Amino acid sequence: MNILVYGAGVLGSYLAHALKRGGNDVTVLARGKRAEELERNGVVVRHYFQLRTTVDRVRVIRTLEADDQYDLIFVVMKYSDFPSVLPILAANQSRHIVIVGNNADARQMQSYIEENSPTKKHVAFGFQLSGGRRYEDGRILAVRGGGQMVLGGLDGPIPFQPLLDKAFKKASYKLDYHDDIDAWLKSHIIFILVLNTVSFSPEGGMKKLDGDKRLLLEMIEAMDEGFRVLEAMDITITPAGQVKFIRERKRLVYYFLKLYSIIPIYKLIDGTISEMEALSSEFAQWKRATNSSTPSMDKLANQFFPHP
Structure with missing residues (x-):
């Protein structure tokens, strides 16, 4: 072909x-x-x-x-x-x-x-x-x-x-x-925003997550907030099990994020600040449309994006 x-x-x-x-x-x-x-x-x-x-x-x-x-x-x-x-x-x-x-x-x-x-x-x-x-x-x-x-x-x-x-x-x-590929893509954006917001930190991002319990817990809460915004938009989180896992297995999510920050594979994930800023802008529009509050997501963005 x-x-x-x-x-x-x-x-x-x-x-x-x-x-x-x-x-x-x-x-x-x-x-x-x-x-x-x-x-x-x-x-x-x-x-x-x-x-x-x-x-x-x-x-x-x-x-x-x-x-x-x-x-x-x-x-x-x-x-x-x-x-x-x-x-x-x-x-x-x-x-x-x-x-x-x-x-x-x-x-x-x-x-x-x-x-x-x-x-x-x-x-x-x-x-x-x-x-x-x-x-x-x-x-x-x-x-x-x-x-x-x-x-x-x-x-x-x-x-x-x-x-x-x-x-x-x-x-x-x-x-x-x-x-429902649109729901899949929007659901995936929540993970992308949280993980990459931290990994693009000018201070080292994922390298310093090991041992930073406060930041790891903030990331888990930010994911939950993001899913709540999608739910307010009547978007079905997909795969369906991921939102339940985030909410009911926070200890496992915590250790997953800790491991993710240690192993070198995260460094191989291709991404750019401009893409994350564009996705973050779209997410902000979703928040405004649903009148949602996302304090943990906002805190991560303000702390780690070089250009908040």
């Missing part, structure tokens, strides 16, 4: 690797130094657990023209970068698009693409359950050996699911279709 991966960061590169290994004709859209690295070296992945390196040659483009056509387009970017590519996606004639990453306003993105496209578009949304770090020489360090994506449509099953299944049939990669 002819597939475009729009975005060549850690997750986009790993997705391109998986699709290429699955026998697809893969093109990657990248710019600047990253485009040059891909043209020169291919997609280089250093697999964290397998202790091996793979190299995959892909076609590289720097712009998506209106008349370029692909069977599938995966847009893999930070939440704060999505708005800049929506007009480009709408103008392109390809019909099947999967927007992958943290997302607080999937409905608005889908509506923009559908309303501004000259051709009928089908849009799905997903999130990759993997992460890693890209080094200066272009290598990607993958946290997990196999890939996995949770994905779904906003208006029922994804119309082009057979195409997705075909693309990943021979890939070492799992697709997990979800009935």
Whole structure:
């Protein structure tokens, strides 16, 4: 299949690797130094657990023209970068698009693409359950050996699911279709905001959590507050068990966070301050709309964000 991966960061590169290994004709859209690295070296992945390196040659483009056509387009970017590519996606004639990453306003993105496209578009949304770090020489360090994506449509099953299944049939990669992907993405944002608010601390963030009982308990309370905001919006927390676990197994959550701060894997989770600030801004709108109070979440943000 002819597939475009729009975005060549850690997750986009790993997705391109998986699709290429699955026998697809893969093109990657990248710019600047990253485009040059891909043209020169291919997609280089250093697999964290397998202790091996793979190299995959892909076609590289720097712009998506209106008349370029692909069977599938995966847009893999930070939440704060999505708005800049929506007009480009709408103008392109390809019909099947999967927007992958943290997302607080999937409905608005889908509506923009559908309303501004000259051709009928089908849009799905997903999130990759993997992460890693890209080094200066272009290598990607993958946290997990196999890939996995949770994905779904906003208006029922994804119309082009057979195409997705075909693309990943021979890939070492799992697709997990979800009935309410918007609720899944919003629920996930609560964890992302709490964990990354602390990890982006200018004073070291997660490095100092071990032994800081007060801060760990503050993080647990902030998660509960975040879930209460979603509940006030009539959003079903998903997976359903996570909110019950946070509220009824706080001691276990405490030790999980403590362990998470010690082991090095958290350092490999790709994220940016600009994305966290954009998600935090969306969360603030949810709070205002529901007249909710989140003192612990607010305290963490004020304490750890470099730009409150």
